[in-house]
Amino acid sequence: KGSEGKCFSAGDDLNEGDEYPEGEDTTQKILSLPRNKPIIAAVNSWCLGEGFIYLMLLTDIRVAGSGARFGLPEIAYAMAGASGSSRLSLHIPRVWANWIALTGEKITADQALQYQLINEVVPDDEVFERALEIANMIASHPxxxxxxxxxxxxxxxxxxxxxxxxxxxxxxxxxxxxxxxxxxxxxxxxxxxxx
The missing domain is CATH 1.10.12 (Lyase 2-enoyl-coa Hydratase; Chain  A, domain 2)
Structure with missing residues (x-):
């Protein structure tokens, strides 16, 4: 869920500079964390750039509000590949991965559902509640x-x-x-x- 319900992730802050910090890749650190419980995303409003990539890499079930928008705008800022868009085709059909990465266009929640990026679209004001319902359903199992x-x-x-x-x-x-x-x-x- 995004902070204060405003948006899931607007992506990287482009004012932070154009270099990655030295040392181990943060993405690899996050991905190597052991976890044995599912993570459910409640996506409202924007889910762009790094937030979009982490949505795919770190969540197991995804619920989005009907007003959610997804995308990889990096190509428009000459930052292609910086967010790991190569991993996109591991999560959704390649033809749609190509479209999202190469056009930089944002897709709607309904399109994200069609492209198999998310599991469900619900009204914007029901996103978090639906994610909790799913979490409770899972938690009811041993x-x-x-x-x-x-x-x-x-x-x-x-x-x-x-x-x-x-x-x-x-x-x-x-x-x-x-x-x-x-x-x-x-x-x-x-x-x-x-x-």
């Missing part, structure tokens, strides 16, 4: 199941089919062991059986 799915969703796309099958079996077995070790834990199988 934590170990959420963590297992998050690990699968993160790792499996970069694996071969065989590696992914092996990982999912290992994670499922780990999940069952945890269910049997914790007295208050209830597996989905027990739930179905009515135990």
């Amino acid at each position: 934590l170990i199941a959420i963590q297992t799915e998050m690990e699968c969703l993160k790792k499996c796309p970069e694996m071969t089919s065989e590696e992914a099958i092996t990982l999912t079996r290992e994670l499922y077995d780990r999940q069952l062991r945890i269910y049997h070790q914790e007295p208050d834990a209830k597996s989905g199988i027990d739930h179905i059986k009515g135990k």
Whole structure:
């Protein structure tokens, strides 16, 4: 959610200079942070530049208000590639990634939904509430199941089919062991059986 509800992210401050700070890339630091719970974006108003890139890289579910606008204006400022637009085609169909990165035009929330950038469009004044509803829906499931799915969703796309099958079996077995070790834990199988 944007600060004070004004906008999700208007992008970088172009007055901060034209050089990256020395040392490790901030993006890599952020991406390497371990996380086993989903991040839900509540996008209102503008979502541009770096904010747009981080939206794709760091969020798992995205809800936008009908008035939201998305884009990569960097090309108009001779800053092409500075925001990692090359990653765009990993998240949305390549033809739309090309359009967004090369034209610099902003797209509407409905277009973002069509391009599979976001999950849902809701009225502007319902964005945050809808994101909370989704968060509560997810939080109603057992934590170990959420963590297992998050690990699968993160790792499996970069694996071969065989590696992914092996990982999912290992994670499922780990999940069952945890269910049997914790007295208050209830597996989905027990739930179905009515135990």
